[in-house]
Amino acid sequence: MEVKTVKNSQTTITELMIPSYANFGGKIHGGILLSIMDKTAYACASKHAGNYCVTVSIENVEFLQPVEVGDLVSFYASVNYVGKSSLVVGMKVVAENVKMGTARHTNSSYFTMVAKGDDNKTAMVPELVLEEEIEVRRFLEALKRKEFSAAFRDRMQDVKSAFTRKDMDLLSEERCVVGFI
Numbered sequence: 001m002e003v004k005t006v007k008n009s010q011t012t013i014t015e016l017m018i019p020s021y022a023n024f025g026g027k028i029h030g031g032i033l034l035s036i037m038d039k040t041a042y043a044c045a046s047k048h049a050g051n052y053c054v055t056v057s058i059e060n061v062e063f064l065q066p067v068e069v070g071d072l073v074s075f076y077a078s079v080n081y082v083g084k085s086s087l088v089v090g091m092k093v094v095a096e097n098v099k100m101g102t103a104r105h106t107n108s109s110y111f112t113m114v115a116k117g118d119d120n121k122t123a124m125v126p127e128l129v130l131e132e133e134i135e136v137r138r139f140l141e142a143l144k145r146k147e148f149s150a151a152f153r154d155r156m157q158d159v160k161s162a163f164t165r166k167d168m169d170l171l172s173e174e175r176c177v178v179g180f181i
Contacts, residue, residue, distance in 0.1 A: 001124060001126055003127040003128070004128065006128065006129070006130065006132075007131070008047065008048065009047035009078070011043045011047065012040075012076050013036065013043070013074070013075045015073055015075075017032075017068065017070060017072075017095075018069065026069065028068070033063075034061065036075055037058075037075055037093065037111070038055055038111070040075040041055065041091060041111035042055070042113070043077070044078060045079065045089050048079045048082070048087060048125060048126065049087065049126070051115040051116060051123045051125075052115070052116045053087070053113040053114060053115050053116065054116060056086070056113065056114050057111075057112045059109065059111075059112070060110055061109050062107065063106060063107055064105065064106055065106045067095045067106055068095070068097070070097070070099070071095040071097055072098055073106075074093070075091060076093075077089050077091050080135075080139060080141070080142045081138070082125050082126070082127065082128045084125070085115050085123055085125060086115075086125070087112070087114075087115070087125055088111070088112055088113075088145075089110070090108070091107075091108065091111060092108050093105070093108070094106065
């Protein structure tokens with residue numbers, strides 16, 4: 001199987017934010033942005049994998065700044081990590097107000113994608129050639145995020161398993177009302 005560089009699959013999609021994308025507050029719906037991010041991640045991952053790819057998870061979705069109607073929004077994606085059939089696509093979102101000549105970083109996220117073959121089973125992806133120090137750093141960061149995610153899932157399972165009614169005392173200072181006892 002051939003190997004591919006990060007640059008081989010880097011993808012940028014730029015889209016004009018139109019009024020039909022806006023919410024009642026006049027800002028662009030987060031769901032619209034997530035949809036375009038998912039399409040961009042798919043394009044990037046599929047270019048690397050040479051196969052259809054599906055989204056397994058999206059990590060670190062935090063909208064740092066609102067996106068306005070009329071902004072040109074660019075979605076920059078690159079493969080940061082590959083496993084056997086999985087890929088992590090790093091995504092940076094930048095909104096540009098062309099009238100004012102300003103650009104602002106609105107979001108960064110990480111999409112875990114899995115390659116699928118024609119038989120709809122997972123497919124092996126090419127190894128990733130890391131040509132620059134930043135590519136090595138991003139690969140290592142993806143490994144760490146994978147490790148942290150597994151530890152978090154395990155810890156949350158422990159919390160769920162250990163729940164008792166006594167734990168409801170923790171709610172006394174929270175803004176909720178328990179409607180049963």
